[in-house]
Amino acid sequence: MTPAKDASNLNSAGFRCISCGWKIGRLFVQYSPGNIRLMKCDNCKAVADPYIECEFMIILIDLILHKSKAYRHLLYNMLNLENNNFKAIMLKSFLLHFILDACRVTFSVRCKDTSDSMRDGSELVWTTLKVIVDVLFGNFVFASVLWIWVSILLKLNHNLLRFKEVFFVVLVSSYFKLFLLAMMVWDFPYSVLYIVDIFVLSSNAVALRVLTRLKMSSCIAISFSAHITKFFAYHWLLSLLKCFR
Incomplete structure (x- = not known):
């Protein structure tokens, strides 16, 4: 051979x-x-x-x-995947990813709501609830869709170690979300959020192709499916919570 x-x-x-x-x-x-x-x-x-x-x-x-x-x-x-500090690096990546997602939701609310409503107690609670839904529920849906696609295409048979590597490269390749920190300080149009999302999606696809050696079209499908499912699941749950608001 x-x-x-x-x-x-x-x-x-x-x-x-x-x-x-x-x-x-x-x-x-x-x-x-x-x-x-x-x-x-x-x-x-x-x-x-x-x-x-x-x-x-x-x-x-x-x-x-x-x-x-x-x-x-x-x-x-x-970021050698055989490095002894792999678990520590992955944990830090998780925390940073959650913080940046929280920044994204906060920036989105700040763009849509007026300053008076943001000072209202009920609106502050609602904003906090949005952050929790996106960070916890949204990322759970994202990881689940990623798990399903990768398991099917790579036939991993629930190989947890291999899935950790896949999810890790997705987190690392979402580095452009760091731009959200600047958006919390300076004023940017709301459309910039979508530009960041598109860049993160394409970056995730390239990283998945490097790791899995699948076709680029398959990696784009995996990345797009995970992101779009997270988006709809997030808004679906928020619509349900609004009924009890």
Whole structure:
């Protein structure tokens, strides 16, 4: 069997060549401080990870441009899934994701409601309820749809460890939600929320393609289904709660 057809290598965690996704033992050899030699991939014979010598801003630009090589560098060679601190990184990603979702709902309410209504006690309670529904119920629906799609397409048979990796890359690839923090300080039009959502959706699709090696159309379908189901489930539950308001 040739290296390019070794599926076990492609699906295992560890450092990866950013060109072909092949697993490698190490990315570089350091001879002295500041003197390193980048390793080449045994499969494609290219330098395994040239991003090691790049500034983070260059990596960020390539991530924004949705380059698969940049996502492989981020997910495998920076946030190594075999890292002993993987659980801690995932927990922090969860917390940050929830905080940013709460910021999104708060910004949405601030754009739609007047300042007088926001100072009203009942409106403050209603805003808090919206945040709770989006952060807890919305993300539960999102994770459930993601679980169903990934289980079907990858035939994981409820492989919890593999699903954690999938959900982790979705959280990490939602980094553009950090822009929501700026929206809480400066005034932006409401339409910017949809721009952020579209960017997050497309970024999730690229990250899923890098991890699962599925077709791009399948990854877009997974990402779109999870996001749109979360959107409708959130508004459906809010409409029910309004009946008891």
